Amino acid sequence: KNQVEQSPQSLIILEGKNCTLQCNYTVSPFSNLRWYKQDTGRGPVSLTIMTFSENTKSNGRYTATLDADTKQSSLHITASQLSDSASYICVVMEDSGGGADGLTFGKGTHLIIQP
Amino acid sequence: EAQVTQNPRYLITVTGKKLTVTCSQNMNHEYMSWYRQDPGLGLRQIYYSMNVEVTDKGDVPEGYKVSRKEKRNFPLILESPSPNQTSLYFCASSFRRGRFTGELFFGEGSRLTVL
Numbered sequence: 174k175n176q177v178e179q180s181p182q183s184l185i186i187l188e189g190k191n192c193t194l195q196c197n198y199t200v201s202p203f204s205n206l207r208w209y210k211q212d213t214g215r216g217p218v219s220l221t222i223m224t225f226s227e228n229t230k231s232n233g234r235y236t237a238t239l240d241a242d243t244k245q246s247s248l249h250i251t252a253s254q255l256s257d258s259a260s261y262i263c264v265v266m267e268d269s270g271g272g273a274d275g276l277t278f279g280k281g282t283h284l285i286i287q288p
Numbered sequence: 289e290a291q292v293t294q295n296p297r298y299l300i301t302v303t304g305k306k307l308t309v310t311c312s313q314n315m316n317h318e319y320m321s322w323y324r325q326d327p328g329l330g331l332r333q334i335y336y337s338m339n340v341e342v343t344d345k346g347d348v349p350e351g352y353k354v355s356r357k358e359k360r361n362f363p364l365i366l367e368s369p370s371p372n373q374t375s376l377y378f379c380a381s382s383f384r385r386g387r388f389t390g391e392l393f394f395g396e397g398s399r400l401t402v403l
Contacts, residue, residue, distance in 0.1 A: 215396060216396055219392070268387070273344070274338070276389060278330055278333075280329065280330030281330050
């Protein structure tokens with residue numbers, strides 16, 4: 174069964190510090206991986222997508238990496254701000270030929286930025 | 289403005305009283321899906337739809353029904369709600385190209401309490 178494991182489950186850091194969130198997956202065959210940000214009480218919003226051929230992609234202070242060989246991705250946040258406090262969800266898409274939607278969700282990492 | 293609209297946003301009901309949570313998207317997306325989110329469990333898929341008149345069970349479909357009579361609407365029906373269906377519910381939509389599902393656009397969520 175396809176699985177997506179995220180670590181840590183929760184993380185508290187001080188404003189201005191950097192942090193890295195991890196996503197390990199067993200989904201195969203792999204199509205793409207997305208990171209979503211979910212503010213408290215709101216719906217998730219896509220931050221970035223990583224495809225098989227991409228190793229690194231940046232979106233402002235967010236940098237995602239992908240190692241398709243080890244089936245790992247990370248999301249690095251630089252110079253954290255209070256607005257970065259949220260849950261970050263990793264979603265992996267399978268390149269499935271069947272009728273299923275091919276999406277597997279991680280349980281998310283809950284990040285708290287303290288002033 | 290491109291959006292996914294859910295109603296109601298908040299609802300308190302009693303066991304056994306049928307209710308419907310509506311979901312509507314204005315992006316002409318083929319794919320729509322319902323999730324529930326509970327503490328520590330992440331987003332779990334209830335039902336999804338690849339297109340009009342096509343629906344499939346997700347991971348936790350028991351106690352729920354859906355229909356997809358129109359492309360823009362995907363209502364979630366709880367025929368006889370029970371307290372274990374107390375949760376935060378999200379609807380999402382996306383384009384669908386061949387066997388690939390694109391970026392998910394989520395609604396703002398519907399918080400349901402069943403007494």
